Amino acid sequence: MPKYHRPTSRADALAALAEGGARARALVGGTDLLVGLRHHHDVADVLVDLKGVTDLPEPIVVTDDGVQIGPTYTMGELVSHPVIGAWYPALVEAALTVGSVAIRNRASLVGNSCNASPAADTAPPLLVHGARVTITSLDGDRTASLDEFFLGPRRTLCGPGELVTRLDLPRPAPGSASAFRRLTRRRGVDLATVSVAAGVGPDGALVVGMGAVGPRPLRTASAGPVDLTDDASLDRALDELLAPATPITDVRGSREYRLATLRVLTRRAVLAAADRRDPREMAS
Amino acid sequence: MTSTARVPDHLDADELQTVTLTVNGSERTVAVPTHRTLLDGLREEVGLPGTKSCCAEGECGACTVLLDGRAVNSCLVLCVEAEGHEVTTVEGLSADGLTDLQEEFLNAGAVQCGFCIPGQVVSAEYLLRTNPDPDEVQIREALSGNLCRCAGYQRIVRAVQATAARRSER
Numbered sequence: 001m002p003k004y005h006r007p008t009s010r011a012d013a014l015a016a017l018a019e020g021g022a023r024a025r026a027l028v029g030g031t032d033l034l035v036g037l038r039h040h041h042d043v044a045d046v047l048v049d050l051k052g053v054t055d056l057p058e059p060i061v062v063t064d065d066g067v068q069i070g071p072t073y074t075m076g077e078l079v080s081h082p083v084i085g086a087w088y089p090a091l092v093e094a095a096l097t098v099g100s101v102a103i104r105n106r107a108s109l110v111g112n113s114c115n116a117s118p119a120a121d122t123a124p125p126l127l128v129h130g131a132r133v134t135i136t137s138l139d140g141d142r143t144a145s146l147d148e149f150f151l152g153p154r155r156t157l158c159g160p161g162e163l164v165t166r167l168d169l170p171r172p173a174p175g176s177a178s179a180f181r182r183l184t185r186r187r188g189v190d191l192a193t194v195s196v197a198a199g200v201g202p203d204g205a206l207v208v209g210m211g212a213v214g215p216r217p218l219r220t221a222s223a224g225p226v227d228l229t230d231d232a233s234l235d236r237a238l239d240e241l242l243a244p245a246t247p248i249t250d251v252r253g254s255r256e257y258r259l260a261t262l263r264v265l266t267r268r269a270v271l272a273a274a275d276r277r278d279p280r281e282m283a284s
Numbered sequence: 285m286t287s288t289a290r291v292p293d294h295l296d297a298d299e300l301q302t303v304t305l306t307v308n309g310s311e312r313t314v315a316v317p318t319h320r321t322l323l324d325g326l327r328e329e330v331g332l333p334g335t336k337s338c339c340a341e342g343e344c345g346a347c348t349v350l351l352d353g354r355a356v357n358s359c360l361v362l363c364v365e366a367e368g369h370e371v372t373t374v375e376g377l378s379a380d381g382l383t384d385l386q387e388e389f390l391n392a393g394a395v396q397c398g399f400c401i402p403g404q405v406v407s408a409e410y411l412l413r414t415n416p417d418p419d420e421v422q423i424r425e426a427l428s429g430n431l432c433r434c435a436g437y438q439r440i441v442r443a444v445q446a447t448a449a450r451r452s453e454r
Contacts, residue, residue: 001299001317001318001319002318002319003318004301004318004362004364006364006365006367027365029360030360030361030362030365031342031357031360034321034360034362035341035342035360037319038340038341039341047318047362049364049365051365076354099342099429100345100428100429100430101355101407101410101411101425101426101428101429102342102345102348102355102356102357102407102429103342103357103360103429105351105354105355105356106356106357106360106361187428
């Protein structure tokens with residue numbers, strides 16, 4: 001039976017995580033963690049509930065330069081935030097595919113990244129938007145890009161005794177935009193078969209975040225601007241952008257099916273993002 | 285009404301945590317092991333079996349309750365997490381008799397085997413409280429986490445539409 005802590009201070013939470021070591025888990029929504037414990041996929045014996053901690057970073061802070069998100073900010077809060085919707089549309093589209101309304105009312109955005117599923121729905125848009133995380137322990141803070149943070153299936157830079165206390169999203173450049181596309185077998189309950197987020201810069205430069213096509217969520221960027229009015233140019237760009245994808249065959253789809261679908265979804269996401277750009281802010 | 289914490293015979297008292305929460309407006313105190321879900325606590329300790337246990341992993345929605353007014357899967361909440369919080373189960377949606385929403389479920393013939401209905405009703409009530417005039421797409425999205433094995437979805441959607449219409453006339 002796991003030991004349950006409900007600390008009220010960050011210092012107490014970090015101390016409990018440090019004491020529990022590799023078998024301690026931070027608990028926010030529990031929508032993945034409690035399922036893992038029930039099926040014995042997770043062997044945690046210390047749960048540190050962050051919801052009573054009063055001195056963690058605010059759930060959300062919006063500045064002129066971007067958005068800072070704390071560890072207890074839920075998907076439900078995220079999808080209805082007007083600034084998130086305006087600046088990071090792909091993130092809202094992705095969060096809306098996470099589970100159901102009841103799941104989103106509990107699940108946290110930061111927890112979705114910390115859980116590090118290769119199919120985490122919010123990972124592709126966070127990668128596209130250049131998210132950085134702050135990892136805190138009793139020894140202090142360090143920061144990393146989310147791309148560096150994901151090490152492999154269920155593995156991140158956040159080690160024993162550490163806690164992700166903040167996720168930072170820079171404000172997107174004027175004239176850029178993003179979009180998310182996902183294929184799944186049943187809305188509301190199933191994981192992604194393939195997911196992809198695309199960011200298009202004011203000059204046509206592309207950034208792509210991919211889910212469920214590798215051991216971890218993947219991020220790639222084009223070397224330069226892409227002429228999106230020319231199919232052949234976009235095709236060549238997709239060849240390069242999607243090359244790192246190495247999907248496996250499993251119950252949700254075959255490797256070949258995933259690769260074919262990834263290309264279709266990425267093209268759709270790129271064109272949808274391009275259409276969202278404000279022409280007045282785009283490079284001429 | 286306050287109930288006294290009860291220690292199940294097969295457990296040592298020191299393995300239990302005492303949790304005080306408000307259930308359907310009444311303060312309740314239960315003694316539970318840390319792994320006890322809110323779902324099982326409501327059914328077994330508090331004695332409210334309206335909330336149903338089915339998949340126990342947040343996929344079917346049969347266990348949906350309102351936690352501080354927000355719909356959640358009670359199978360994915362630990363009792364100990366609910367300390368100090370307010371829970372509303374399907375039994376607590378109305379002080380006496382059926383709610384208008386429950387009546388419309390009956391009027392629409394939306395109840396077949398009935399197992400998923402408490403969860404459907406709680407999710408639909410949450411939708412109507414947060415969006416009193418939902419369109420069909422919004423109703424289906426709001427209920428996408430509530431599975432009905434009888435596949436009675438058309439009539440469930442109609443029941444929610446009828447309730448929204450009825451409430452707008454008040």
